Amino acid sequence: MTQDMNEQQPDDPERREFLAKAISVVAGGTIVSIPVGAGLATLVSPLRGEGQGGIKIRLTSVDDLPEDGSPKLYQVVAERSDAWTKYPAKPLGSVFLRKLEDGEVVAFNTSCPHAGCSVGFRSKEEGYYCPCHESKFLLDGSRGDVCVSPRGLDSLEVDKDRLKEGDVWVTFQNFAAGIEEKKAI
Ligand code: FES
Numbered sequence: 001m002t003q004d005m006n007e008q009q010p011d012d013p014e015r016r017e018f019l020a021k022a023i024s025v026v027a028g029g030t031i032v033s034i035p036v037g038a039g040l041a042t043l044v045s046p047l048r049g050e051g052q053g054g055i056k057i058r059l060t061s062v063d064d065l066p067e068d069g070s071p072k073l074y075q076v077v078a079e080r081s082d083a084w085t086k087y088p089a090k091p092l093g094s095v096f097l098r099k100l101e102d103g104e105v106v107a108f109n110t111s112c113p114h115a116g117c118s119v120g121f122r123s124k125e126e127g128y129y130c131p132c133h134e135s136k137f138l139l140d141g142s143r144g145d146v147c148v149s150p151r152g153l154d155s156l157e158v159d160k161d162r163l164k165e166g167d168v169w170v171t172f173q174n175f176a177a178g179i180e181e182k183k184a185i
Pocket of ligand 1: 130
């Protein structure tokens, strides 16, 4: 993969302001009522389809995740530049992160596998919910008792080595909606 991917912390005021705006838009469009964070990737190439291996991005530190196993929402934002131009940052999607009892972290793409709506989180007991066609998903991402989605939520790869160092790096990727198979696009 030729993408040059690295993390950038939102240090400068302009960047912080952009992230705050982007996050409020996403939070306002879903039923999520949980804390929201963001990860920013810098791509030295055009934004590409995640089918080419996804975008590896640091979303947070392990310590930032709730100890009780509740998921936390992170927006994935990418900015790109080429030899002449730096383009504005653009939201690519979002991810639920959960820390398990054994310290492992699991990640789910919030895009519903049925038709791509944003899935929200209700509670640990009720799990995740997609309002578009009223589908439920359990806390582990599997299909709930009422669910028209052909598969459970799409898990994303979490870098185990970085996790040992206390950082949560995820390979963000989108998958084809409406089919049983989990197929990267
Ligand atoms: S898009 Fe989620 S249930 Fe249809």
